[in-house]
Amino acid sequence: AQSVTQLDSQVPVFEEAPVELRCNYSSSVSVYLFWYVQYPNQGLQLLLKYLSGSTLVKGINGFEAEFNKSQTSFHLRKPSVHISDTAEYFCAVSDSDDMRFGAGTRLTVKP
């Protein structure tokens, strides 16, 4: 079974600074990769996903992620964050019938 490691449990950053949230996975088969965001007291919603094709994936709210097969990584980036980006971010990996989520990274954007 695959597994996901989110390398940082908390990431504090100042408004308008760039941010990178790190995600590594392990799997013996081809995988699909996702980033979800959870705002306070809400369910998760999809930011972006990689299924195939270009390794650079663009998502909503200015986020993007790059699939790196050799490093088994799928890091999430945003060049300039806003206060409203404060949330919990989850990386997930799946094959055709098993999806696993990481433990989450809490991004806090400070003014």
Add this chain to the structure above:
Amino acid sequence: DAGITQSPRYKITETGRQVTLMCHQTWSHSYMFWYRQDLGHGLRLIYYSAAADITDKGEVSDGYVVSRSKTENFPLTLESATRSQTSVYFCASSGTYGTDTQYFGPGTRLTVL
């Protein structure tokens, strides 16, 4: 309105009691899922269902029971609640498993005293 709803949003119960959490989706998605969210563990799959009357265990299924008599509903039952089942429970649905986006409900916060 289209979407996925969960009820109740908050529940407090006592050890040993039976509790049922409800989930309803209006998209006619084939797949439905139950997750629990605990600090430090992220989301862990409890059960999932590929269609009406087809269910399968996830990573942490012990102590839970599900049913799916209708495509749109997927209730989760804790037959005899324990304190370790205190958690936030999320229901989700998707068209397929693996590549499709999962759409999540707002969650149910369950406290077992």
